[in-house]
Amino acid sequence: MSEHEYTPKSKVGKWFNDRLPLLTLANHLTDYPTPKNLNYWWTFGGILTFCLITQIVTGLVLAMHYIAHADMAFQSVEHIMRDVNYGWLIRYIHANGASMFFLAVYIHIFRSLFYGSYKSPREVIWIIGIIIYLLMMAAAFLGYVLPWGQMSFWGATVITNLFSAIPLVGEGIVTWLWGGYSVDNPTLTRFFTLHYLIPFLILGLVVLHIWALHVPGNNNPIGIDIKKPSKDTVPFHPYIVIKDGFALLMFMIVFAFFVFYTPNILGHADNYIEANPLVTPAHIVPEWYLLPFYAILRSVPDKLLGVIAMLSAILILAALPWLDTSKIRSAVFRPLYKQFYWILVADVLILGYVGAMPAEGLYLLIARIATAYYFLHFLVVLPVLGFKERTTPVPLSITEPILGGSPNLAALKKKDSFKNQ
Amino acid sequence: MKNFFRISFLIALFFGFQFNSNAAEKAEYLKTDWSFKGPFGKFDRAALQRGYQVYQEVCSSCHSMKYLSYRNLVEEGGPEFSVEQAKAIAASFEVKDGPNADGEMFMRPGRLSDKFVMPYENEKAAQAANGGAYPPDMTVLVKARGGGVDYIYSLLQGYEDPPAGVTLDDGVYYNKYMYGNKIKMSNQLSDGLVEYSDGTNASVEQMAKDVTTFLMWTAEPHLETRHKMGFKAIVYLIILTVLVYFSMKRIWSRIETKV
Numbered sequence: 284m285s286e287h288e289y290t291p292k293s294k295v296g297k298w299f300n301d302r303l304p305l306l307t308l309a310n311h312l313t314d315y316p317t318p319k320n321l322n323y324w325w326t327f328g329g330i331l332t333f334c335l336i337t338q339i340v341t342g343l344v345l346a347m348h349y350i351a352h353a354d355m356a357f358q359s360v361e362h363i364m365r366d367v368n369y370g371w372l373i374r375y376i377h378a379n380g381a382s383m384f385f386l387a388v389y390i391h392i393f394r395s396l397f398y399g400s401y402k403s404p405r406e407v408i409w410i411i412g413i414i415i416y417l418l419m420m421a422a423a424f425l426g427y428v429l430p431w432g433q434m435s436f437w438g439a440t441v442i443t444n445l446f447s448a449i450p451l452v453g454e455g456i457v458t459w460l461w462g463g464y465s466v467d468n469p470t471l472t473r474f475f476t477l478h479y480l481i482p483f484l485i486l487g488l489v490v491l492h493i494w495a496l497h498v499p500g501n502n503n504p505i506g507i508d509i510k511k512p513s514k515d516t517v518p519f520h521p522y523i524v525i526k527d528g529f530a531l532l533m534f535m536i537v538f539a540f541f542v543f544y545t546p547n548i549l550g551h552a553d554n555y556i557e558a559n560p561l562v563t564p565a566h567i568v569p570e571w572y573l574l575p576f577y578a579i580l581r582s583v584p585d586k587l588l589g590v591i592a593m594l595s596a597i598l599i600l601a602a603l604p605w606l607d608t609s610k611i612r613s614a615v616f617r618p619l620y621k622q623f624y625w626i627l628v629a630d631v632l633i634l635g636y637v638g639a640m641p642a643e644g645l646y647l648l649i650a651r652i653a654t655a656y657y658f659l660h661f662l663v664v665l666p667v668l669g670f671k672e673r674t675t676p677v678p679l680s681i682t683e684p685i686l687g688g689s690p691n692l693a694a695l696k697k698k699d700s701f702k703n704q
Numbered sequence: 705m706k707n708f709f710r711i712s713f714l715i716a717l718f719f720g721f722q723f724n725s726n727a728a729e730k731a732e733y734l735k736t737d738w739s740f741k742g743p744f745g746k747f748d749r750a751a752l753q754r755g756y757q758v759y760q761e762v763c764s765s766c767h768s769m770k771y772l773s774y775r776n777l778v779e780e781g782g783p784e785f786s787v788e789q790a791k792a793i794a795a796s797f798e799v800k801d802g803p804n805a806d807g808e809m810f811m812r813p814g815r816l817s818d819k820f821v822m823p824y825e826n827e828k829a830a831q832a833a834n835g836g837a838y839p840p841d842m843t844v845l846v847k848a849r850g851g852g853v854d855y856i857y858s859l860l861q862g863y864e865d866p867p868a869g870v871t872l873d874d875g876v877y878y879n880k881y882m883y884g885n886k887i888k889m890s891n892q893l894s895d896g897l898v899e900y901s902d903g904t905n906a907s908v909e910q911m912a913k914d915v916t917t918f919l920m921w922t923a924e925p926h927l928e929t930r931h932k933m934g935f936k937a938i939v940y941l942i943i944l945t946v947l948v949y950f951s952m953k954r955i956w957s958r959i960e961t962k963v
Binding site for chain 2: 319320343358361362364365371372375493517521522525526528529532533535539541542544547548552555565691700
């Protein structure tokens with residue numbers, strides 16, 4: 284932000300800005316030079332901010348009516364659905380909002396993987412992002428427990444029991460987490476507290492995430508460093524604001540469709556049965572966005588190793604900037620990486636699918652192969668590819684392929700034009 | 705854009721598999737036209753009133769409806785009984801109230817503000833009266849079962865003699881739509897079981913459809929408002945999206961880059 288020499292025009296503005304440079308910040312945010320070739324995959328950052336704010340606002344309203352007590356939680360949710368004015372709307376936005384949030388975050392993460400946005404000098408943005416993602420999963424899990432339905436209760440039992448895999452202290456930790464000898468009222472009240480806390484931690488980290496982004500500036504579809512401001516950039520306002528706004532509206536249409544027409548399709552029917560410690564559901568399944576990791580957990584026969592595998596599957600992402608040895612950021616110029624990228628996408632979707640299936644027979648075998656491949660991608664394919672891959676020529680600037688000068692002009696033009704649609 | 709379609713396709717495939725896998729486990733459900741399905745779906749008022757009658761005369765002796773109040777029967781988007789009708793319905797039940805000035809609990813006729821009277825004092829009493837099985841509360845039952853309305857509708861008509869080789873314990877019945885095919889509720893519906901005041905022929909199919917419609921409403925009392933609001937919201941969003949799209953084109957036309 285130091286490159287800005289901004290002086291407010293009005294006297295009052297100047298007086299205030301000298302004491303707290305909020306106007307300088309606002310000026311920085313509007314002028315922020317953004318690569319002009321960003322495609323629609325880049326609009327998900329803004330969409331995610333919208334998702335977070337939506338979850339916080341609807342969550343606040345829900346918390347005014349919800350009762351965090353094992354005997355009353357389920358009933359208070361029904362009270363919200365029936366008697367609170369537009370309570371059904373607020374709750375369905377919040378419940379489907381979680382799914383929309385994850386849908387957007389997965390697109391955001393996979394965009395980063397495709398265009399190499401995690402690479403130097405953006406490692407810190409990426410790592411903060413991974414922490415946000417971890418917190419999101421925690422918040423989503425805790426939130427799913429609050430309605431105190433069957434899946435809430437048994438999901439909480441399964442997930443908290445994972446800690447018992449820790450040698451020696453595991454059992455003690457589980458009792459400590461529960462606040463008793465089983466998932467019960469103390470578990471619910473602390474889960475509610477934490478579920479209320481985490482979104483604000485995420486909000487803080489999002490500020491850091493954006494701050495860290497504004498130091499090197501955005502990556503872009505061709506993954507080159509650009510001069511800022513220059514012919515290659517546009518000011519954030521109005522160009523990116525209107526484009527993000529347009530994409531957000533498209534996203535909201537999909538969101539609205541779920542909320543108004545299929546509000547329960549992403550949830551599990553069992554969660555409309557009040558929690559009962561004496562009856563175990565036939566299948567205990569997490570929400571769809573956690574399924575790939577659930578599949579990894581179950582594909583390892585040993586409990587402790589399973590938990591380690593599941594955690595590593597997420598944490599390995601934090602090491603990605605160093606595991607990927609290629610100097611070229613964008614997959615556009617990495618023909619081999621591009622293939623492996625799509626294999627990884629398919630692999631994660633397969634993991635998600637088998638995560639929803641019973642862990643037996645063919646499903647288990649597929650889960651094991653897919654888990655092995657997941658780690659293989661990050662631990663072997665990416666490091667080796669950086670040395671072996673023959674990349675295609677990278678243009679010197681964003682405007683170059685348009686203005687001409689490169690022998691690969693035709694090919695680049697083609698790529699660039701469909702990226703920009 | 706090509707990538708966008710590719711990813712959308714993969715995501716669609718993923719969800720497709722998931723829903724398929726949920727449905728594949730059970731027998732094909734009986735199908736009927738539900739008036740409340742689809743973006744413009746509304747409840748059939750007469751069916752809701754008939755459904756209430758079936759619930760009241762058949763189901764309610766075992767199944768509670770604990771999140772519903774008598775006042776809900778009057779509300780817009782529901783069976784829309786008149787206030788007098790609903791008051792009469794409520795008054796036909798004895799509600800335990802109190803304690804009074806002497807510290808005694810007493811019985812009084814129900815009011816609109818009362819919750820539906822429970823058939824049993826508590827869950828244990830319900831189990832004791834039903835051979836150990838707890839008849840589930842019906843308020844959100846439709847949402848609590850994987851197949852939803854189709855499942856309930858089919859289950860009510862799914863009683864059969866057990867196939868050869870299947871032996872049933874006392875008080876257990878065979879139902880081809882039940883998970884595991886064994887159910888502790890006996891067949892409840894038979895032709896002409898209730899006498900509809902609107903003259904509709906009370907066939908098993910008709911009663912199953914009416915009571916399931918009623919249960920859909922008890923689970924989603926604001927369904928009609930939701931559908932109406934959804935239509936408005938989506939139309940609004942689409943118009944706004946189109947306007948923003950053209951503004952965006954206009955703004956981006958200042959520079960030589962496509963959006």
